[in-house]
Amino acid sequence: MIICKTRSDLTKKRLDIDFQNKVGFVPTMGNLHSGHLSLVDHSMNENEVTIVSIFVNPLQFAPHEDFDKYPRTLEKDLELLKNIEKSFSDKTIIVFAPEAKEVFEPGYKARITIDGLNKVSEGQDRPEHFDGVTTVVYRLFQLTKPHTAYFGKKDFQQQLLIKKMVKDLMLPVVIKALPTVRETSGLALSSRNNYLSDEEKKEGLQLYEALKHIGLMIKNQFSSFGKILPEQIKEECAVMMKQNLSFTYLEARDANSFDVIDETTMAIVVLGAYRVGEIRILDNLEVQLGALSGA
Numbered sequence: 149m150i151i152c153k154t155r156s157d158l159t160k161k162r163l164d165i166d167f168q169n170k171v172g173f174v175p176t177m178g179n180l181h182s183g184h185l186s187l188v189d190h191s192m193n194e195n196e197v198t199i200v201s202i203f204v205n206p207l208q209f210a211p212h213e214d215f216d217k218y219p220r221t222l223e224k225d226l227e228l229l230k231n232i233e234k235s236f237s238d239k240t241i242i243v244f245a246p247e248a249k250e251v252f253e254p255g256y257k258a259r260i261t262i263d264g265l266n267k268v269s270e271g272q273d274r275p276e277h278f279d280g281v282t283t284v285v286y287r288l289f290q291l292t293k294p295h296t297a298y299f300g301k302k303d304f305q306q307q308l309l310i311k312k313m314v315k316d317l318m319l320p321v322v323i324k325a326l327p328t329v330r331e332t333s334g335l336a337l338s339s340r341n342n343y344l345s346d347e348e349k350k351e352g353l354q355l356y357e358a359l360k361h362i363g364l365m366i367k368n369q370f371s372s373f374g375k376i377l378p379e380q381i382k383e384e385c386a387v388m389m390k391q392n393l394s395f396t397y398l399e400a401r402d403a404n405s406f407d408v409i410d411e412t413t414m415a416i417v418v419l420g421a422y423r424v425g426e427i428r429i430l431d432n433l434e435v436q437l438g439a440l441s442g443a
């Protein structure tokens with residue numbers, strides 16, 4: 149395994165990779181869990197070299213958010229990655245674990261904005277968040293020059309924004325979005341779950357329960373009427389949010405365009421955020437209508 153701490157080191161190592169080899173890239177903020185590792189595993193299967201970045205991106209945190217206390221566990225993360233590398237005898241992992249100034253030098257100003265998509269749902273509560281995400285991912289793509297980059301559907305809106313950025317800016321990279329890895333309870337794995345007690349984790353499952361409830365409602369409507377009833381779905385989300393003020397949002401959108409759903413939408417994502425104390429839990433559920441059964 150190769151560990152690069154600086155931009156110039158990474159650039160050199162990237163140049164050393166034979167042009168015939170495929171390069172996969174998995175951007176992370178570290179504190180790796182099985183969700184992250186499933187992305188690394190996919191990349192290892194599909195590429196000769198996998199670059200994993202471990203970088204807590206300051207641009208995507210608002211001043212009142214948890215940038216300073218975000219869990220940083222580099223040594224443990226490296227151990228986990230070494231173990232994966234061992235199981236792929238002829239393949240290499242390059243870890244890019246830079247300090248902030250290596251990615252955003254003092255005076256850095258540019259931002260990548262995906263207009264509209266960045267300010268709805270998760271972006272409504274966190275207006276600067278997605279510009280921070282697309283900006284860092286763009287920068288990391290420039291440095292790593294991957295053939296394929298791997299993202300989790302756990303952050304559903306994020307992977308759609310990245311796909312849109314790649315399309316609109318004609319970036320030469322394929323984006324693969326992979327399923328959410330969950331605890332046996334159903335709670336989606338997240339580095340922020342470390343902040344939660346067992347009791348709080350149970351409380352946080354209310355979000356997944358709500359997503360499943362809305363998902364079932366959508367499927368039932370479709371099997372009863374041959375179409376969905378968007379107003380009723382919206383109303384049910386509103387009622388659930390009124391009954392439990394811990395939801396910050398709960399809604400259904402088109403899983404491809406992220407538009408508000410209408411009667412003809414067949415690929416739907418139900419998504420929401422839920423506050424447990426200071427922690428915001430984020431989750432979503434895809435519902436595919438028609439020939440395929442719901443996720």
Ligand code: AMP
Pocket residue numbers: 175176177178182183184186187298299300301302303326327328329330336337338339
């Ligand atoms: P993060 O370190 O939280 O920025 O996440 C890095 C990548 O891992 C993102 O593409 C996330 O969507 C993905 N990821 C995080 N949690 C999970 C999970 N439970 N299942 C699948 N992917 C995940």
